[in-house]
Amino acid sequence: MVIRVSDFESQEIRSLTLFSGLDDACFSTLMRGAYVQNFPPMIDLITEGDKSDFLHVLISGSVELFANWSGHETTMAVLRPTSTFILAATIRRARYLMSARTLEKSRIVLVPSEDVSAVFDLDPDFARAVVTELAVCYRANVMTTKNLKLRSSLERLANHLLAARKLAGDAQSFDLGLEKRRLASSLGMTPENLSRAFRQLKPYGVAIDGSRVMIADASDLEGLAKPSDLIDESCVN
Amino acid sequence: MVIRVSDFESQEIRSLTLFSGLDDACFSTLMRGAYVQNFPPMIDLITEGDKSDFLHVLISGSVELFANWSGHETTMAVLRPTSTFILAATIRRARYLMSARTLEKSRIVLVPSEDVSAVFDLDPDFARAVVTELAVCYRANVMTTKNLKLRSSLERLANHLLAARKLAGDAQSFDLGLEKRRLASSLGMTPENLSRAFRQLKPYGVAIDGSRVMIADASDLEGLAKPSDLIDESCVN
DNA sequence: GAAGCTTTTTGATTTGCGTCAATTATTTCG
């Protein structure tokens, strides 16, 4: 059964950079073919290698992008609302390079690839929005690569914590927001190593209780992390 | 002094996917403001952190994209003709995330960012070409991340050699095409470790003499490398 | 609230890979 996108959600989707510049007619075209779906946690949404059919928009909950090779699995990113995913595959009409699963109960809008393509040609503003969104994602990916190749796992963790703190409005304490094993995988390390890394950060004023992180003095941690806006600019997708 | 783009080079640039669909008027607009420049080897073209002003098109020679952090440097990619670079920064009008330098004597076309932007709005075909190019680059980057996170350095080398062999038309022997230390950096390893890795590949029929690589039996090496078109699809940029 | 699961932590051990240092090969350039 197809479930239409509600007006309320429409509003929310519209607030995304990808859709904000769009004129009403075009936006309606996109939403007409789109449908919303609720998913329980740990549901596979897409599998790498499959052909892409829909642009996904995460409205609530959280989604993990991950990849497999030769028996190994790695977390590529953890997405939170409101963000789009697999835009590149949608545009290329190519096979997915990553798989996706829900982590929490999630609400997701699915926009048919053909509609995205059609509106792209119809509305120059949308075209510009798509290319901007893609450029942002591209740059985020470059940052990921730099992060992996230039930093040790301890430095990656330190920078992640500083970024998370910033996202939490520079709060003195904040929630980790995801399981530690997934954080570990996303940072390119094992859960065991992450656990030890947290202890190594104690002298820098980092305390952790469950999923609650407390950073006593951010500038202390920054001394170790050496954050750079050419690597750490917070960009979800 | 501004050097115009020759007709011959014009032809070559046009053959790029980015420009192929473009109508003549728009292409002329782009080329009118563009200029060509010759660079000796080892010349810094752009520096990460600087604001982007030009879309770069490599016509001949080769260019290294690299990044620095806290005293470390890593090779992000080595480009060969004909390819564009820093398209994402151009579109976002943002600061470069990577630096670039010539490796060989190179000929490069510089297209002002404003012109790219203007033609993007003017010509839907160009808009589509830009978004396609960007999507390709994005996907290449995702592959890089998967390569780094899912494979050991030996596996990365093995897959690189198989990809290079393919690029050389499945020739039994081919040139490495870049210094070993840059290859090492681009694969995320040290020169010393690369040297050892080459020796480890001997039992798999890999021989190396200077920059000449010989692969006796590709299928043998594939047994180790386990190449996947979701990671190894050859895409330069 | 206890039983059974999963996740996290901790410790012991191994290993892949980086670092340091020295030698050999290769390239550059006067």
Added chain:
DNA sequence: CGAAATAATTGACGCAAATCAAAAAGCTTC
């Protein structure tokens, strides 16, 4: 061409991080 510089290789060593194993702590679920 030969000297100097740069790259590549090799060996010894150390460290970061993975693996293995087991205990502890958190979650479910009935």
